[in-house]
Amino acid sequence: MIEMKGFPYTQYPAIAYNFAGGGCAGWGTMCGTLIAAGAMINLFLPPKECKKVYNELIGWYCDTPFPSKGLDKFAKFKNQVQTVSNSPLCHVSVAKWCTESGKMLTTPERKDRCAKLAAEVAAKTIELLNAHADGTFKPVYALPAETKKCLSCHGVKKSANYQHGKMYCSECHEPHE
Amino acid sequence: MEQMKAQNDQSMTRRKALTLGAAAIGTAVVGTAAGLIPSANAAKKEAAWPLPYVKLDPEKALKIGYETYFKYG
Numbered sequence: 001m002i003e004m005k006g007f008p009y010t011q012y013p014a015i016a017y018n019f020a021g022g023g024c025a026g027w028g029t030m031c032g033t034l035i036a037a038g039a040m041i042n043l044f045l046p047p048k049e050c051k052k053v054y055n056e057l058i059g060w061y062c063d064t065p066f067p068s069k070g071l072d073k074f075a076k077f078k079n080q081v082q083t084v085s086n087s088p089l090c091h092v093s094v095a096k097w098c099t100e101s102g103k104m105l106t107t108p109e110r111k112d113r114c115a116k117l118a119a120e121v122a123a124k125t126i127e128l129l130n131a132h133a134d135g136t137f138k139p140v141y142a143l144p145a146e147t148k149k150c151l152s153c154h155g156v157k158k159s160a161n162y163q164h165g166k167m168y169c170s171e172c173h174e175p176h177e
Numbered sequence: 178m179e180q181m182k183a184q185n186d187q188s189m190t191r192r193k194a195l196t197l198g199a200a201a202i203g204t205a206v207v208g209t210a211a212g213l214i215p216s217a218n219a220a221k222k223e224a225a226w227p228l229p230y231v232k233l234d235p236e237k238a239l240k241i242g243y244e245t246y247f248k249y250g
Contacts, residue, residue: 001206004231008224020199032199040206044230071243111247115201119242122205123235130232 012043023090031090033121034058040125045132052139053128055166058088059141060124062167066097067116077112086144086168093117144168201245205238 001009017039019025020032037057042050065082072078081101085093094105094114103109131137143151143166150169156162169175 001231001233005229007222008228011224017199017202033202036199036202037206040202043226043228045227071239074240074243115243115246118199118201118246119205119239122202122238122242125202125206126233126235126238129230130235133230133232 028089028091028094030088031061031093031117031121033118034061034088037121037125041129044129049132053132053137056137056139056141057121057125057128059166061088061121062086063141064120066093066120067113068120071116071119075112075116077109080109080113080116087171088167092171146170201242201249205242205245206233 017032017036020030020035023029023031024035034057038050038054041054041057045053062085065084067075067080067082069079069082081097083093083097083100085096087093094110097113098104098110101109101113103113128137147166147169150173151158151163153159154161154163156164
C-alpha cells in the first residue's frame with residue numbers, strides 16, 4: 001500500500017503490533033497474526049463490513065490445516081506436519097502442532113511453522129479484502145454444529161448463565177446432556 | 178548528516194523491535210518497515226477512515242510475510 005498509495009500508509013506504524021507476538025506478550029491468547037490482520041481489515045472497512053470479513057478470517061484460521069505445503073518452495077523446513085487448531089488461540093494452535101510434530105516451542109521447526117502461518121494469514125487477509133473490493137465477498141464460515149448445540153441452551157438470553165463466543169466448546173469444556 | 182544518521186538509527190531500532198507474526202502481517206499488508214518512518218510534510222496531512230484500499234497480490238504477501246517473520250522476529 002505504501003508503494004501504491006503512499007500517504008497515509010507511510011505513516012502507519014507496523015510496530016503497533018509488536019505486543020501481539022506469542023498471543024499477546026506470550027500469554028497464548030488470540031494468535032498475533034489474527035490481531036494484526038483484524039487491525040488491517042479495520043483500516044479499510046467500516047464496522048459492519050469489517051466484522052463480516054474478520055469473522056470469515058478467524059473461522060478460516062480455525063478450520064485450516066497449517067502450515068500449507070504451498071510455502072515449501074521458499075521455506076526452510078518442507079513438508080511439515082499439518083494441524084487444524086479448531087481455535088484462534090495461539091496456545092491451542094501451537095500446542096497442537098508441537099504435540100503432533102514432536103517439535104517443541106523453541107525449535108526452529110516450530111518457528112518456521114509459525115512464519116508460514118503468518119504468511120498465510122496475510123495472504124488470506126488480502127484475498128478477503130480483494131474480494132470485498134470486487135464486490136464478490138461472500139461469507140462461507142458456519143458456526144460448528146457442536147457450538148450451535150451448546151449455545152442453544154447457553155447462548156445469550158437463553159439461560160441465566162448465558163455465554164457468548166464462537167469457539168469449539170469441547171476444546172475446554174466437558175460435554176454434558 | 179547527523180539528522181540522517183539519527184533517522185537511520187531510529188529506523189533500525191524500530192525494525193529490530195518488530196516481532197513475530199503480528200508484525201509480519203502489518204508489514205505484508207501495509208508495506209515495508211523502511212517506508213513507515215514519517216516525513217515532516219506527510220505528518221501535516223490528515224487521513225479519513227476507512228482508508229482507501231487497492232487490491233494487493235496475496236502471492237507476494239506470502240513471501241513478504243514469511244521473510245518478515247524471521248527478519249524482525
